[in-house]
Amino acid sequence: MKKAFKFRIYPNKTQEERLNKTLDVCKDLYNDLLEIKKETYEQTGENLTGYDLNMIIKQHSKIKRKQLNKVHSQVLQNASNRIDKALSNFFRRVKEKKKGKKIKVGYPRFKKFYKSITYPQSGFELNRRLHLSKIGNIKIKQHRKIKGEVKTLTIKKTLSNKWFISFSCEIESKPVKHKYPENKIGIDLGLENFATLSDGTVIENPRFLKKTERKLKREHRRLSKKKKGSKNKDKQRIRLATRYETLTNQRLDFLHKLSYHLAQQYEYITIENLNINGMVRHPYLAKHILDTCWNKFAELLTYKEEESGGLVEQVEPAGTTIDCSQCGYKVPKTLTTRIHRCPHCGLRMDRDLNASINILNKSLRQGLSEVKPVERGVHFSTEVSLSEKQEVPK
Ligand SMILES: [Zn+2]
Incomplete structure (x- = not known):
């Protein structure tokens, strides 16, 4: 069973600039990859996989590499995961529509904003402060203990410019207690x-x-x-x-x-x-x-x-x-x-x-x-x- 633990973080000016920059770089990368995927499909009929997209990230042009190098590699790879997800959602909805479900189906759009970044496995550590690779040690208000095994870390910026993080954890659920539920x-x-x-x-x-x-x-x-x-x-x-x-x-x-x-x-x-x-x-x-x-x-x-x-x-x-x-x-x-x-x-x-x-x-x-x-x-x-x-x- 998955459970999320959410906390507010308080980045300083420099850290906030870096976080904003990361959101920007990820947004551009997301849009680039989406375009490449779309064009490749239209020209060759080939559907690029997440692995292909990650290879493209590695081979991106020099100017772009300079930007990308400022961001933790796994955070970048998460952009291709998101595209994968968006597209499989899209294809699922196309199928459902064909079956007669009344839903709107649209190809994933280019993003104007990127609201969150995800560290899928590594690049972060919690030790009184939150250490984020390529960002720094950020002040955190941790009001409760984290239970279970941490799977991913997502950092979010709200519309009113506050920052939150969320650990997604895997927790073992207890076996059903009662054979004959009374209540x-x-x-x-x-x-x-x-x-x-x-x-x-x-x-x-x-x-x-x-x-x-x-x-x-x-x-x-x-x-x-x-x-x-x-x-x-x-x-x-x-x-x-x-x-x-x-x-x-x-x-x-x-x-x-x-x-x-x-x-x-x-x-x-x-x-x-x-x-x-x-x-x-x-x-x-x-x-x-x-x-x-x-x-x-x-x-x-x-x-x-x-x-x-x-x-x-x-x-x-x-x-x-x-x-x-x-x-x-x-x-x-x-x-x-x-x-x-x-x-x-x-x-x-x-x-x-x-x-x-x-x-x-x-x-x-x-x-x-x-x-x-x-x-x-x-x-x-x-x-x-x-x-x-x-x-x-x-
Ligand atoms: Zn009756």
Whole structure:
């Protein structure tokens, strides 16, 4: 299992210049390699591999070599890895599109900015300060210990000109603790509330979303009023970027705490598969933020649960809102229908609660038929009994 450890670093003037220079050199190299790859393919039909690209880096012209020599060789080679990745993503999406998936497919573009550099294996050392080959010993604020085996180091510059590093580490996940998970829960992620659990617990949307949304709108408006190319516009751009970063931090903090809490409390959690094709894109800023929130939440929850020996399952969302969680009767709803009322069995409860119970039961049914209990070390005895469900008071 992979886990990232992120820290802020404080380069001095010289180091910052070198870091900026490195970003620039890598960006140019990336664009050069992408062009060579494209041209070679168009002229000869040959698809250059990562190895070929690395050879080209070595044979680059003298003037360019002078620039490249200022950067650690592995950081340069990482540029060709990124091209490899971008292209395999591109070809995968082309295939998916041919199969009828409704997605946009574009050939990887030339980069105007390069936001991060990666040291794949060597060239860095952490010892009170962070030593980076060809950059120097940089001050670092290390607020927690790194666990596991360090695989790569990525250095990032934010839009407001702060520097962060992230160690990607390989961690062994614990074996599944319990053969018969007692504490199982289904979670419905929603717009009205952040999440509804199948035991009736409701987790409200954090307030900072609304507050920050207002502030973001204001800063966006201010930015659009500033003169193009002016110093004030630049200042405003940084202010806006800082606001976004604050929001990201608040959001991450909220998601970390919530997912930690849930992983501690439940051994088996089911959520909807969010990476579905054609997921509704919401027209409002806050909703966009929620989208990214949900994906991050799923990611954090999964690794925290794995770390503590539990399991997170994802189910396809089809039918979870409509179906009656008691009798299975289909009860269509509009977005504004808040209460699930079943004309067949008379069940009446909050729509999100109904959905969360469906989500859990769906995965339990799949668990019984598709998951091999011996292999996973997990066995599901019964579905949630109906008496446990809470009804919404009239
Ligand atoms: Zn019913």
